[in-house]
Amino acid sequence: MAEIAIKGVAKRFGGFTALHQVDLSIADQEFMVLLGASGCGKTTLLRIVAGLETPSHGEVWIGGRRVDNLPPRERGIAMVFQNYAVFPHLTVFENIAFGLRMKKLPQQEVEQRVNRTAELMHIEQLLKRYSGQLSGGQRQRVAVARALAMEPDVILMDEPLSNLDALLRLEMRAELKGVLAASKTTTIYVTHDQVEAMSLADRIAVMHQGRIVQAASPVEVYRNPAARFVGSFIGNPPMNFIPATKAANGSWSVAGLTLPGPKSDRQKIEFAIRPEDVDAGSEGLQATVRVIEPLGPHTLVTCDVEGGLFRAILESNASVQVGDHLRLAPKPDRIRWFDPETTNAL
Known part of the structure; x- marks a missing residue:
């Protein structure tokens, strides 16, 4: 042994x-x-x-x-x-x-x-x-x-x-x-x-x-x-981190979207999600396309959202152009939350 x-x-x-x-x-x-x-x-x-x-x-x-x-x-x-x-x-x-x-x-x-x-x-x-x-x-x-x-x-x-x-x-x-x-x-x-x-x-x-x-x-x-x-550190591209502000009824406001989240005494925490864990649709985070990178099997899109840059991995045939306004819906079971002071997961 x-x-x-x-x-x-x-x-x-x-x-x-x-x-x-x-x-x-x-x-x-x-x-x-x-x-x-x-x-x-x-x-x-x-x-x-x-x-x-x-x-x-x-x-x-x-x-x-x-x-x-x-x-x-x-x-x-x-x-x-x-x-x-x-x-x-x-x-x-x-x-x-x-x-x-x-x-x-x-x-x-x-x-x-x-x-x-x-x-x-x-x-x-x-x-x-x-x-x-x-x-x-x-x-x-x-x-x-x-x-x-x-x-x-x-x-x-x-x-x-x-x-x-x-x-x-x-x-x-x-x-x-x-x-x-x-x-x-x-x-x-x-x-x-x-x-x-x-x-x-x-x-x-x-x-x-x-x-x-x-x-x-x-x-x-x-x-x-x-x-x-x-x-x-892990992931290429890495996780997206966006500020979240406490809203009513224990929910959190993230880039124009209200989401259920963890209980916390803080007024602000961080929302996080992997780029591949969002879908373009009619609802979701409000985003403006800044850069498009075709990568063969998928397309990496870098967007401006309220709170900073946000990267999303979309289908290779996604019809997007620089300047487009998107809604990026995060998959609920893939959302993670972090304390901005301790940096630990909530």
Whole structure:
């Protein structure tokens, strides 16, 4: 069992606090993605789990064993780096075998593990080639194979696909998900790419300014963001946020539309909805078309509404022109509300 428990972990660099009392539990064989913008603390947290950074406060447990006081080699982990970290002067076989030989495993077992993981990553035909002769995607496969060959309890991945082009990232995402599921290894994966996070993760921990804002399934994070930041960070285009003013009988006035909403002592809160969760019709938010972007299967329309800009995803054959006045009806079960001061969901 390789469950991970991060308990009250904080990290300070001089006067700067990179992590604020982070708590996170990761189940055995779970694929957890740490998602956030640059500087949010996700890589620092990964390095603390790996033993490459020492926490200023808190504990890290792997498989029921406290490891934050142990060196990396004793934690049962393997790490895949952003820059691949393969040795160009060694063959693919020697790269994959490097850690196994450091552990002084018998040659027969080394060969078996190398061949097995190379086949899993579809690079068995490259074993005799030098890694300096490989493409970026092939080197990344070598790096993953080297980690898997160690048969670790936990694999840690720090933006491993960020140096690949878009098409290759798409292919590697699909391969990684299948390979890591087959290996039954607990995985922590760091990325700033929300598409990677949504497609790979069992759960996503969204990080912001050194804190985990929400940790939930990809669907839950997308549909029910726990804080305004989550809704604004996840989604392309992101959620729309419009001021809402308290009206009569517990309802709220939003851009010319009166809607039922949450009970609150505040006079103003925020209405939020995804761009794809509105329909153009005879009723709804009053909007004036500002920009039209045909995107193949649909059309993205940016509008002016009372309170700011509003983006809507309409059918590709929608008959709209710049300057048109629209009514955009929000789907009632997709509306979310946020406290403007705490930024938390209501």
